[in-house]
Amino acid sequence: MDILHVAKRARVSTATVSRVLNGSNLVRPATSERVRRAIAELNYVRNPNARSLRLGRTHLFGLIVSDIKNPFFPELIDAFEGMAAEQGIDVIFTHTNYDTVRLRSCIRRMVERGVEGIAIMTSEMDEEALQQVPTRGIATVLLNQPALQDKYRNVAVEYSEGFLEALRHLQSLGHREIGFIAGPSTFSSAFRRRQSWETAMKQLRLPIRPGRVVVGDMRVEGGANAMKGILAGGSRPTAVLATNDLMAIGALHAAVSAGIRIPREMSLCGFDDLPVSNMVVPQLTTIQLPRYEIATHAFEALLQAVRGEKQPPRAAVYPRLVIRKSTGPPPK
Amino acid sequence: MDILHVAKRARVSTATVSRVLNGSNLVRPATSERVRRAIAELNYVRNPNARSLRLGRTHLFGLIVSDIKNPFFPELIDAFEGMAAEQGIDVIFTHTNYDTVRLRSCIRRMVERGVEGIAIMTSEMDEEALQQVPTRGIATVLLNQPALQDKYRNVAVEYSEGFLEALRHLQSLGHREIGFIAGPSTFSSAFRRRQSWETAMKQLRLPIRPGRVVVGDMRVEGGANAMKGILAGGSRPTAVLATNDLMAIGALHAAVSAGIRIPREMSLCGFDDLPVSNMVVPQLTTIQLPRYEIATHAFEALLQAVRGEKQPPRAAVYPRLVIRKSTGPPPK
DNA sequence: CTGAAAGCGCTTACAG
């Protein structure tokens, strides 16, 4: 009953204190001033639970990512949290570790906590886990889940643009024989990237040779192994594209260990543009996934939903090539 | 009044529903079962605000870091969040961007949200910003703020151990002329690291020469510039230690650009053991700051405080050397 | 084992 303390000290009713707290303009300036002083003197902070209970609003968003240790996410989280802070919204944060079961419990926790919106920025998805959400009328936005975009807000990633750009770059440098380090096709995003690569290859009439596509585990090690596989193969490609930067870096290590100089003897291109890709020698040419934009679209979608504004046209995000030092003309 | 819905459907009072919800054992199994069914059928989720208001507990912790994009933090956040989830505690998350003013508003937001504990894992600190916290009886734990450890719980980092170990390693390899890339002494952690380096140098009777200590901005660029400075100087050290990995990587770049091979012509050692340090070629020898342990100590301290357990002996964390490929014997 | 009722701290129509 803390607001009562303030009220007594300022010799007004709790209603008046509440009005001051909420910036109502139907309080006489002098009264308002008295209340303000009492608040300051008492170092009063209002109880958010009572307020939320009364108002039926929590000003809380939930943010779920796969794995905060994956350097893809921090910037996204950073941007999301920043925008929320500006709107007076707090965010509770959780990660699934790429585990669908954990996804469910993450969602449940958020629902129980009474969030008004959830951004599920994970690559793994489980439609059943989402069932509990719409029931409660909680706004939801997903990352790159085209299959679900009729039911939930979605931020789509248009991979093909990025691959086309990268392949054009390589082609203009003179490359034709281009390998690909894919991710496990059980990861929907890895699967989608591989498809986009193939489409782009065909569109540019570049040959897709058997043995030129090797699968890695999405981590540095996997990239190194994949590169070893490529090098062990018969005719060696003059350029290699990797599904993500971590594997591109692994591939770089393997190539260097095998005495192959990058880019003089082979060009290498990653995908994501993680901060690391700029710290490695040679700095990695890569396709940048615009993380900041993803965060912005996701947050805006939630904000609009919560405000009851009509749903915006589906948000999409376009990867772009960042040319650095790991690509160059093929050896003669 | 949603619990009433459940009560009606199960033909009991709200008190009974509440008891079932809270696992009270004074409910007849049959009744309990009926209530459970009603809850499931109605897809009921209890209102956390009403509950918290009544109980006076929020089961919410706050976590403040400097900058989530700094690779030092994600693992810490990850571990903290994981332990919280296990205890049924949610965490609201915020970052200061190394800005003391933002620190204040971060703390304020957390206090207003009613967190039961705050972990302030930032290098910058502002004692005044903390004033508002203890007033409310909110448990607080800081990272490496020895000056404040009588008033707040603190996780101390014992830098000297790490530097001694690294310097011994270099010394045993045959190095005597060792340079240091320091951080701005306005950063308390950079200042502390520099002091520890000096102490360790003296302890091992290694010479500290003028011009061998260069200051960088803690980022990759700063490290590169610092290394250029060192190379421009007269007598070149055979080994260089950097205050953090990012600057060590910058130094590596600068050395490579200058045609200096690492470690053959110069040894390089970082500090932090960021994931990047293992991805760079050559892989970086570095002093590992145990992020997971920091998170554990911080969380435990908060948990104990909230549970009213008596304060544990001050927690400390010891950096350890990780030897990789960037250090070796000095050139003849 | 179960229910009626008070109360957690706030906000807001309603009345003046």
Next chain:
DNA sequence: CTGAAAGCGCTTACAG
């Protein structure tokens, strides 16, 4: 411009 009072959804002594 201000106050008295109801009510947000829960939990828990109290009484039975």
